[in-house]
Amino acid sequence: MHYLANTHSDLHLLLASNNETTTRLLVQLLKELGHLKVSVATDGEMALRSFKNARAIGAPINFLITDCAMPLMNGLTLVREVRADADLHKMPVLMVTADATREQILAATDAGADDYLVKPVSAAKLKEKIDIMVAKYDENIVSQR
Secondary structure, three states: HHHHOOOOOOOEEEEEEEHHHHHHHHHHHHHHHHOOOEEEEEOOOHHHHHHHHHHHHOOOEEEEEEEOOOOOOHHHHHHHHHOOOOOOOOEEEEEOOOOOOHHHHHHHHHHHEEEEEOOOOHHHHHHHHHHHHHHHHHHHHHHOO
């Protein structure tokens, strides 16, 4: 699948999902797209700690992909927390959901997600969304690298 390889391979992505199957699939797709720096969190609270820990060691995370349904802190709350954080508020946020209802999509947008993907996720669609969001946030992402 190298024809889909991404030119943004130096991004440090955080994938927040408690679903093992979704996590495995997305990590595999991201690697196929050339994203080698992928951290994983199983809930929103762990994701927030991951942002702080990564920044503390000089490897800041600069892109969030989050599932909507997670324990402890769901994806919508996580996105609201990211948008409220002075260090993170300009980060691209992609919401992944199994629920393609208008209400869920509006809830993701209202929380501050830039875009969403409905499961099952394809490599081509994931690449398209990442490329669009990187272009939109390019200046902010570059300054965090």
